[in-house]
Amino acid sequence: MIAIVDYGAGNLNSVKKAFDYLGAEVVVTTQPEIVATADKIVLPGVGHFSALAGLDHKGLRDALLQGAGAGKPFLGICLGMQWLFEGSDEAPQLAGAGILAGRCRPFPASVKSPHVGWNSLAVREGSRLLRYIPPDSFVYYTHSFQAPVVAATTASSEYGVQFSAAVEQGNIFGVQFHPEKSSAVGLLILKNFCEVG
């Protein structure tokens, strides 16, 4: 069972709908106990980094860190990927998981913000999450802050700066874009996540 974590940051219907379409067994939950019993964890979320404070309020932070630490496949989407890093300039007082080094920062002033729309991926070889994804595939983004390119980066996109489009470190996966809104490419990525063992 895949637990989609609901901590009050927006609308999770489309993430659930995509997994349903793929035939995966998913549960949308606010309960740490359900997260603890899940085989895989998905942390979605859109909006302001401060929304992640909802994880602390609901006692979910520890459940997520324990699940990730225990080797359960973990997928952060958008804000959920940013949470994997140390923090974000968008809400400096709030700590991320710190699983990946680096902080999320705004886009440079040379481009309009937010970054909304379909952008191309530069995919590095060897990613399990991005298996069979053609190198210049397009994915759908909507965000105002971006995570740096780090050792765990498996794909990057360019918008005034090169930023992490996808990250992968052992059982930990993250995507800045919205696979549930990225047509066939996005569905293949979610299918890959369903299949990682």
Place this chain on the structure above:
Amino acid sequence: MLTKRIIACLDVDGGRVVKGVQFRDLRDAGDPAECAAAHARDGADEIVLLDITATSGRRQTMLDVVSRTARCLFIPFTVGGGIRELSDAAAVFEAGADKIAINSAAAKDSTLIGKIAARFGSQAVVVAIDARRVNGGFEVFVAGGRIPTGRDAVQWAREAAACGAGEILLTSMDRDGTQSGFDCELVQLVADAVSIPVIASGGAGSARDFIEVFRNGRADAALAASIFHFGIENIAQLKSELHAAHVPVRWPC
């Protein structure tokens, strides 16, 4: 590279897709869920569904249409028409929309923008502006283009962005349904005034019109309805022409 979006719009009345000219003379153009799926297959980057009657008695019909359309759609899906308060927006999100478009209700009370954004995120709030050329400027009209507000479109776009709108859907009423090209002057004025994306609407007739609104109008996205429904311009064909003209688009897709 960030691409320019091509958005297919479905105007829905009583559960059916319709299309008029300058907001009048409606023609039937099919089932919303089927049209949306066909446009997505054809390469549409996004689908907008507008309930153009939006009478309160038909809300449930509309929510059923939204839910049926959303089920097999894996590209961004915006729904507008008749959203007057937060609870209306919540029902539309619950039915499967990713974004909502608000027009008259936002013009009447701009705090509605912030209320919906606070709950669902700015990325989920599109403020739709219907504008018409009046005395050398662009005036905002509401209630499906029937009521003039005396407000300047550029000023209102700025205010909507400041209130928390994630995107502006800007329709030129003068060009709507005429297929005589987008109003690039209007689009450029608004696109230069706000940092959020501007979706140009009204007047799409040919690939040339899209090239112009992206180049001269500086639109981030362009929306069209009638040309896609009646097969005058197929989206895949349009995108290949834009690609050939070096406009960045999601192509092939």
